[in-house]
Amino acid sequence: MQASGKVKPAKEASKDPGKDSALAEGRSAREAQRRLRPPGAKSVGWALVQAARLHRSRIGDRLAALDLFAGQEQVVQALAAAGTMTMGDLAATLRVRPPTASKTISRLAALGFVERRAEAGDGRIVRVRLTETGLARAAAIERLWDEVEAELLDGFDNKERRRLRKLLRKVARNLADVTGAVGHEAEAEIDGEDEDEALIAPDVLARPL
Template sequence: MSVAEQDLPGRSGDAARRKSSKALRPPGSRSVGWALVQAARMHRGRVGDRLASLDLFAGQEQVVQALAAAGTMTMGDLAATLRVRPPTASKTITRLAALGVVERRTEAGDGRIVRVRLTESGLAKAAAIERLWEEVEDEMLDGFDPKEKRRLRKLLRRATRNLAEAAGLEAHAAADAAEDLETEALEAAGDDDRD
């Protein structure tokens, strides 16, 4: 009899092994939130490893992507798009400006309004980030068919919207809902080209 079995009076060796194997399970192994956090952590790590080659850190690429899509944004719009607080967006913009990735300009009539846009260097980084994200997404969704990809994206948007509403960050709920309707229309039409 092993020492571990001796420490568990009245238990057979099999019962002791079952109990110890249960103790090794992650705390939230049956939780959707736990699975989401683990997937997000792995995604962020994979993206972060690749961003290092661009002299960027995880999280900064989202600012670059948002600005690449919008062109010019106010700090408030950027914070709302990223669903972060304005000081968080401001801190990231300060770091990206120091790297020469973005430039800030105050509004001519109102110095309180700051507009941000990508520099030429930032535009080049945005193109590289796009390729990088596609590579990581291909890794993450390997084996998923187009319908599964659309469904997962829709479910994650809904979960994000629920949490944003609970936190009072409802800025993009209408845009997300419109994209959900587009996804449903594609599914109904049987369009598997868009994933």
């Protein structure tokens, strides 16, 4: 005697096995990405680190066209602003050890970007300044920085740019407070922001030369 009731029809096989395989591979890839996602992927700090790395990489690529490595542009910019500096002052400004500053200056001198002269009356003190070639590189660095800044903030309106800058400065100030980092004097904003929102310790984010 046959059992009563309707028998469920077997699930119809897909008419496109290739499509089923592609969907399965897509699900597998998404699951793998979720497993490999770092613990801090949703944190502000993680996003900040990734953005900083990409920005530094982009700057480094552009500097290579000027025969400079990332970090060396900081020396060129410091000398362009000061005119002439002692090695000790340069090291203090860049927050690096004197031997590190000396090594970088030697490399830049070999490229013809800087020149060193002993202090009149005291040969132990060496002053450094940019050559004409170095001054031209300083101007090129400024243009390069502006161009990468435009790439970085593409799609941001002026209000968003000011807000982002303000928030990043607050982040830097918070970290400077807890780490005890000592920086340059606060600089008033030129675009109307309050003076107390100026950056404290800008060298905190500077990379080694």
